[in-house]
Amino acid sequence: MYKYLSSIKLTLLLTYIIVxxxxxxxxxxxxxxxxxxxxxxxxxxxxxxxxxxxxSWWIILLISLIFIFAINTVLCxxxxxxxxxxxxxxxxxxxxxxxxxxxxxxxxxxxGLRLRAFxxxxxxxxxxxxxIGHLAGSLWGFRGADVPVEKGEVYKIKEAPxxxxxxxxxxxxxxxxxxxxxxWANVELFEGEKILKKSKVExxxxxxxxxxxxxxKNVQSYTKGMVISSKGKGHASSFLxxxxxxxxxxxEGLTVTAGRINERYGAMEVLLFKNMKLVARQWLTPYNPSYxxxxxEGLTLSAEELSLSEAAVLSINSDPGAKIVFWGLLxxxxxxxxxxxxxxxx
Amino acid sequence: xxxxxxxxxxxxxxxxxxxxxxALFDATKKRESTPLFRLILFPALLLHLSGLLLxxxxxGHAPMANLYETLLFFSFCVALSTLVxxxxxxxxxxxxxxxxxxxxxxxxxxxxxxxFTPLFLALKTIWFEVHVMASFAGYALFTISFSAAFFFLFYxxxxxxxxxxxxxxxxxxxxxxxxxxxxxxxxxxxxxxLAWGNYWFWExxxxxxxxxxxxxxxIVHxxxxxxxxxxxxxxxxxxGFVVVIFTxxxxxxxMKSSHNL
Numbered sequence: 001m002y003k004y005l006s007s008i009k010l011t012l013l014l015t016y017i018i019v020x021x022x023x024x025x026x027x028x029x030x031x032x033x034x035x036x037x038x039x040x041x042x043x044x045x046x047x048x049x050x051x052x053x054x055x056s057w058w059i060i061l062l063i064s065l066i067f068i069f070a071i072n073t074v075l076c077x078x079x080x081x082x083x084x085x086x087x088x089x090x091x092x093x094x095x096x097x098x099x100x101x102x103x104x105x106x107x108x109x110x111x112g113l114r115l116r117a118f119x120x121x122x123x124x125x126x127x128x129x130x131x132i133g134h135l136a137g138s139l140w141g142f143r144g145a146d147v148p149v150e151k152g153e154v155y156k157i158k159e160a161p162x163x164x165x166x167x168x169x170x171x172x173x174x175x176x177x178x179x180x181x182x183x184w185a186n187v188e189l190f191e192g193e194k195i196l197k198k199s200k201v202e203x204x205x206x207x208x209x210x211x212x213x214x215x216x217k218n219v220q221s222y223t224k225g226m227v228i229s230s231k232g233k234g235h236a237s238s239f240l241x242x243x244x245x246x247x248x249x250x251x252e253g254l255t256v257t258a259g260r261i262n263e264r265y266g267a268m269e270v271l272l273f274k275n276m277k278l279v280a281r282q283w284l285t286p287y288n289p290s291y292x293x294x295x296x297e298g299l300t301l302s303a304e305e306l307s308l309s310e311a312a313v314l315s316i317n318s319d320p321g322a323k324i325v326f327w328g329l330l331x332x333x334x335x336x337x338x339x340x341x342x343x344x345x346x
Numbered sequence: 347x348x349x350x351x352x353x354x355x356x357x358x359x360x361x362x363x364x365x366x367x368x369a370l371f372d373a374t375k376k377r378e379s380t381p382l383f384r385l386i387l388f389p390a391l392l393l394h395l396s397g398l399l400l401x402x403x404x405x406g407h408a409p410m411a412n413l414y415e416t417l418l419f420f421s422f423c424v425a426l427s428t429l430v431x432x433x434x435x436x437x438x439x440x441x442x443x444x445x446x447x448x449x450x451x452x453x454x455x456x457x458x459x460x461x462f463t464p465l466f467l468a469l470k471t472i473w474f475e476v477h478v479m480a481s482f483a484g485y486a487l488f489t490i491s492f493s494a495a496f497f498f499l500f501y502x503x504x505x506x507x508x509x510x511x512x513x514x515x516x517x518x519x520x521x522x523x524x525x526x527x528x529x530x531x532x533x534x535x536x537x538x539x540l541a542w543g544n545y546w547f548w549e550x551x552x553x554x555x556x557x558x559x560x561x562x563x564x565i566v567h568x569x570x571x572x573x574x575x576x577x578x579x580x581x582x583x584x585x586g587f588v589v590v591i592f593t594x595x596x597x598x599x600x601m602k603s604s605h606n607l
Contacts, residue, residue, distance in 0.1 A: 008567055008570055008571055009571065011564075011567055012564055012567060012568055012571070012574065015560055015561075015563060015564035015567070016561075016564055018560060019557055019560055019561050019564070022553060022556065022557050022560075023557055025553070026550055026553045026554060026557070026601070029548065029549075029550065029553070030550065030601050036548060039548045040544060040547050040548055040549075134546070143543070143544070175464060177463075177464050179463075179464045179466070180467055181464075181467075182467075183467060202467075203467040203468050203470070203541060204467075204468065204470065204471040204473075204537075204540045204541050205540070206540060206543070213539075213543065215542075215543050315543055317543045317544070319544070319545075322539060322545060325535070325545060326535070326536060326539075326545075329531075329532040329535060330532070332528065332532070333528050333529055333532045336524075336525050336528055337525055337529070340521065340522065340525055
């Protein structure tokens, strides 16, 4: 059993079963696209818990197969490294004849062992490290949703209690052909009052702090409010009206309040109260003369201009396994490439 | 500028066809003389490379951001790999398959939409170039191993010496191709993490890249088993080329993927 678990025959069998299962799964994904849309927006363990096994069977099977594959890799690597280390120390080793390897042939023919012989197994170790990292990232951490954070605003990261971010300048520049040429925001990461890290967050340049990374996905211009001018009843004034804020006109108990905003038409619903009783309600926009004014008993409210603000749409993720994966893949790739270029002793 | 690049591409295409015809002629000649196809292939590659460089100058970035550019680059890699393996190994048959493949890819490139679109912000990084170049170097080497596997099976029982050489070519091209594709996977993972927040996405292109990588990992390991070496590895390599083509174009055409060609 141990011999079979550590054999290359099992490696090959598992490899092609994994390939077949993944191929099948890729078509399952194609036919159930709407169910798989959320898989990348949360931890894999959470997605599996929320979705029926009828849909996720192939992922569960894949995980199981890769688990066995990892055991095979560990045992296979250990077996061969043990032989190599023995040979390196000049001790007599038994060569495995049913799985003839170049290293075994080297030992049989009395050639000295060099680093090259170890490189494929260092690559295997790199692969195993990457798998461990991927497991960690699938079980722990979080994948945050996209959140718009306005310049100057402090956003508390709900997935990471105690941590918050503050956005400084937000920049988006559109080129001549209508495509974004530049997009970034200054972001500070806080724990309480203490700044943990601050940096310019741009595409391909997230703010990375330990296992957390903050990305900029988009820059949104949105309507913060509307500048309204008020004339009549013996007074004239101009003020910024924003949702959630009342403006008292200072006459006859009149108060103006903002309702809903329609970003598409650049319009805002304006409500006029007299002594706390709603007396007029209208959508106003500075862009359409037919909807520019609201009149009530000699008072005229006019939409002068929109007050726009920019918000950085940020995404905050935490993947405790990501760095482990990258180290593992780096070890794998470097070992593989070194093995290719390293000359064999003649 | 693009017109000049097109002219160079057409020139390379016709030279590749000429090189293929010369390769057919070379196949009947004695091995000692310099293959005629190499004398034609070298200037063809120069023309092709010039076209690539002109396109780079025209668009302001490495030419790998759309179907036209990737076809142009892929065909160049296949032709270059053909020359390298033709110089390295004393046999001259693989170009009978690899050159037509390069020619078809280049022809499809010439017929594709050449429209220039500015590079998306996510593509403005060195990882884009590393990832795409390594991917297509891998694809090109898998094409060479496919060609060599075909001739290995042909010569297996007819000429032991030639069969051994083709077997060595299959193994060499598979190992080099797997190594380059591993670099592609690694660089792609880093780029995805920096650009989109995750090094792995459950979407068709990423999944099929994993399939291709794992498939050839199996073939590389299969070479170390006595009863896999030779014929079985050759057949697996031939089928592996189908996986390469499906990963490159099939996924983009048949499956909805956010990953560009």
